[in-house]
Amino acid sequence: MAYQQLNLQTLVDFLKTLDEMKTIFSDFNHLEVKEVGDGNLNFVYMITNTQNTEETVVLKQAVPYVRLVGESWPLPRERMNFEIMALEKENELCPKHVPDVYYASKEMSLVVMQNLNKHRVLRGEIIQGKYFPLLADHVSTFLAKTLFYTSDWYLDYRSKKEMVGKFINIDLCNITEDLVFTDPYEKNETNSYNPKLTKEDINFIHEDRDLKVVVAQMKYKFMNNAEALLHGDLHIGSIMVNEEETYMIDPEFAFYGPMGFDIGAVIGNLFMSYFSHSYRQKLLGRKPYAYRKWLLDTTEKIWNEFARKFDVCWTEHQEASNNLYWDYTEGKEHFAHLREVTLKRIFSDAIGFGACKMMRRIFGLAKVADIADIQDLDERAKIERMVLQMAKEMVIQRENFSSIEELVDLAKEISPLI
Amino acid sequence: MAYQQLNLQTLVDFLKTLDEMKTIFSDFNHLEVKEVGDGNLNFVYMITNTQNTEETVVLKQAVPYVRLVGESWPLPRERMNFEIMALEKENELCPKHVPDVYYASKEMSLVVMQNLNKHRVLRGEIIQGKYFPLLADHVSTFLAKTLFYTSDWYLDYRSKKEMVGKFINIDLCNITEDLVFTDPYEKNETNSYNPKLTKEDINFIHEDRDLKVVVAQMKYKFMNNAEALLHGDLHIGSIMVNEEETYMIDPEFAFYGPMGFDIGAVIGNLFMSYFSHSYRQKLLGRKPYAYRKWLLDTTEKIWNEFARKFDVCWTEHQEASNNLYWDYTEGKEHFAHLREVTLKRIFSDAIGFGACKMMRRIFGLAKVADIADIQDLDERAKIERMVLQMAKEMVIQRENFSSIEELVDLAKEISPLI
Numbered sequence A, B: 001m002a003y004q005q006l007n008l009q010t011l012v013d014f015l016k017t018l019d020e021m022k023t024i025f026s027d028f029n030h031l032e033v034k035e036v037g038d039g040n041l042n043f044v045y046m047i048t049n050t051q052n053t054e055e056t057v058v059l060k061q062a063v064p065y066v067r068l069v070g071e072s073w074p075l076p077r078e079r080m081n082f083e084i085m086a087l088e089k090e091n092e093l094c095p096k097h098v099p100d101v102y103y104a105s106k107e108m109s110l111v112v113m114q115n116l117n118k119h120r121v122l123r124g125e126i127i128q129g130k131y132f133p134l135l136a137d138h139v140s141t142f143l144a145k146t147l148f149y150t151s152d153w154y155l156d157y158r159s160k161k162e163m164v165g166k167f168i169n170i171d172l173c174n175i176t177e178d179l180v181f182t183d184p185y186e187k188n189e190t191n192s193y194n195p196k197l198t199k200e201d202i203n204f205i206h207e208d209r210d211l212k213v214v215v216a217q218m219k220y221k222f223m224n225n226a227e228a229l230l231h232g233d234l235h236i237g238s239i240m241v242n243e244e245e246t247y248m249i250d251p252e253f254a255f256y257g258p259m260g261f262d263i264g265a266v267i268g269n270l271f272m273s274y275f276s277h278s279y280r281q282k283l284l285g286r287k288p289y290a291y292r293k294w295l296l297d298t299t300e301k302i303w304n305e306f307a308r309k310f311d312v313c314w315t316e317h318q319e320a321s322n323n324l325y326w327d328y329t330e331g332k333e334h335f336a337h338l339r340e341v342t343l344k345r346i347f348s349d350a351i352g353f354g355a356c357k358m359m360r361r362i363f364g365l366a367k368v369a370d371i372a373d374i375q376d377l378d379e380r381a382k383i384e385r386m387v388l389q390m391a392k393e394m395v396i397q398r399e400n401f402s403s404i405e406e407l408v409d410l411a412k413e414i415s416p417l418i
Helices: A011-016 A079-093 A122-127 A135-148 A157-166 A170-181 A199-206 A209-224 A259-283 A289-320 A331-363 A377-396 A404-414 B011-016 B079-093 B122-127 B135-148 B157-166 B170-181 B199-206 B209-224 B259-283 B289-320 B331-363 B377-396 B404-414
Strands: A031-036 A043-049 A056-061 A070-074 A101-105 A110-114 A228-230 A239-241 A246-248 A255-257 B031-036 B043-049 B052-061 B070-074 B101-105 B110-114 B228-230 B239-241 B246-248 B255-257
Touching (some): A011 A031, A079 A101, A079 A228, A122 A259, A135 A228, A135 A246, A170 A209, A170 A331, A209 A331, A209 A377, A259 A289, A289 A404, A377 A404, B011 B031, B011 B043, B079 B101, B079 B110, B079 B170, B122 B239, B122 B259, B135 B228, B135 B246, B199 B377, B209 B331, B228 B259, B259 B331, B289 B404, B331 B377, B377 B404
Antiparallel strands (some): A228 A255, B239 B246
16 A cells, blocks of 8 residues: 555544454444644544444654654655564564554554553653552563663574664664764754853753763764664653553664663663652652652662573573583583673663663753653753763763662662661 | 586587677687696686787686586585676676676676786795785775775765675675685584694684684674675685786675674785795795895785775765765864774774684695795694784784784794794
8 A cells, every 4th residue: 555644534544445454353343533732743633433432542653854843844754664673573482571563554554552551651650659560570570681682692593684784774773863962062053951050050961071082982883783682762751651561662773782771871861860860859749769769679670680581591592502602511510600790781781772771861852751841940950860870870880780789770879767 | 698607618618699799809719728737616718819919818717616627516606696797797896907808698697808828826826926016006006996896985875785785796705705704613523634733733723712602703704894885805816916906806706794704804815824934935945034024014004005996985985975964163183083993993903804714724625835835734723823923813802902013013024034
């Protein structure tokens, strides 16, 4: 079917043509279509049978430009191919935490999938100070499975390289290269920031030798290190939650990149939430300690559980394979050492990438509501300075943290947990 | 034209059909065809007009198996596509040191190119103890130009990623993954080695924790780090020389990989030549000092000149581009620091990869004639132990050498330059 942009009028007729929808909807005569306005890049609709609201789907369609900006920022709609391929692969590897895809069309640049209408976007929930006791367990499982099982530690040499080729995602990677690794660190016209930030705050980032060199290295690593299939944009706005379930959504930035980038995205965002709640908990009329403690505990647990689960996947795979390389008396112990140094390297990558994701949210084009929605600009600037101080230390010292607890201690030094 | 394997009989008729050959040969009636027997993978022919021997070409054609082994080792003939694309790209970037391509056909898996009949294979020449005063200058130019101008430091984000996709060279990379990074370090049936090497010599490599872990990391880096277009097999048998000229040939292993791999291949091979000449110079009736000194000086100069030229390319490119990132008072100095740490990282990669290329030549399937052709197996084993000792130290300590001179000092410690 040739590409056409669907709208509220044409959408139901389109769905009626699909066999796949006949197993979802018992009846096409009472479908209600709502546009969900919060996508940056794409059009998103919820379609529900008003006679049986359990019969519901989400349809997401790409247009040849950035939805939020309009036709003045063209962006090939082929980006949807990456989202479709990534959703299918991630769902295969970790079905519990990735929405089911009911129908996908590269020609139409659209996907019809599970409606997560019993879930809400994690960022909004964290801003409200809600707890999700299973979050760390779920996110660490998603990270361990999607990263390990798409890497050379698991895949055979041919499948891995074919995957790398399929996931060369030029346009969306370029957005990250610009917005995460370049523009926020220079006097770029796309930047915007809190007017209360001073020239000193800016030069703290823009003119520091070690920081600039390391950020350039992190960008280079992002561009060159085709280690695993990444979600590519795993901030807490790409996670849908309720108390029982957690889903990672919107993987249109998916590509083969360094594992630490996805891990760092989650960790960096949680540190920003931690700093923001030094103020937000007071706004909510609470004492800040308990919620901020939960945020730090969750951060710790995401890394520690990721590392443990990744190690289990690797060990199981090794034991099931017929590998001569470690086949000698001390081989088992030596293989354990390889896993240890590899996880240490992934950890330092995660810290470095997490830091870049933090700094860009202060100076770059796209903000996080946790901080940017704070009305009192002086309070906001205080939090922003905490983020910058933490991120700078993280990226420069990324190889010198020996545990997530040490990293969490740094956050507590910058903003005491009281 | 559908694929057909050419032979001594059909080859001239094929050449007659090509317009490109009409500018090379004034006459097709006196062509002499010789098969050059020394290709491992492919058939290679020299075609010369006996009436005017300046009119001459080389034709190289891939067959769907490894020529040296036969049909029992199948290997897709599409490998020739990579050689053609690499020759064309390298020739564009560094025409002085890459043969001219006159005609290429992916359908026929063949290339017709400049006949380097005034040049000889560098390995054979080094075995004979010949000097090439321009070698280091030429090789370092080739490395600096092909590596810099195919990397993200130069190319725009789109061209680079399109190149990476084009050069996913699954089958030939897999040969390297097995023969350079896996089999030689385990009890693999493909290995073969000097019977004078003892169980201790073998376990010095096969069961050493740090070495095994680092070799696994180097393999992973080889498989994941799509930094620049590599030649992929730049040992001294892939270099053709005479006193004035140097050509890098046979880039069928070309792919996007870590820069240090090509540099390490050259350096590792020259260290093996250095060790071999502790004995070979005596065989040639000479005192070993002068030639071995030249080998070490050449090795030093290849790295130092590569680093200098790479740095010049990068600086020139930066000055010509409109880059805000370093646009502040101390930006120039900070950018210099980035170049410095980047070259240091490329250097430690080169040392690590060079070491793997050395070890595999002692235990793995493919040997180097410098060492393996030594008839006296005890003398050969002495040299092989020097290579193993050097390589082990190199790969484990790869990040701790601060200059090529330090690395050369290690070679002199292991085998004094006297």
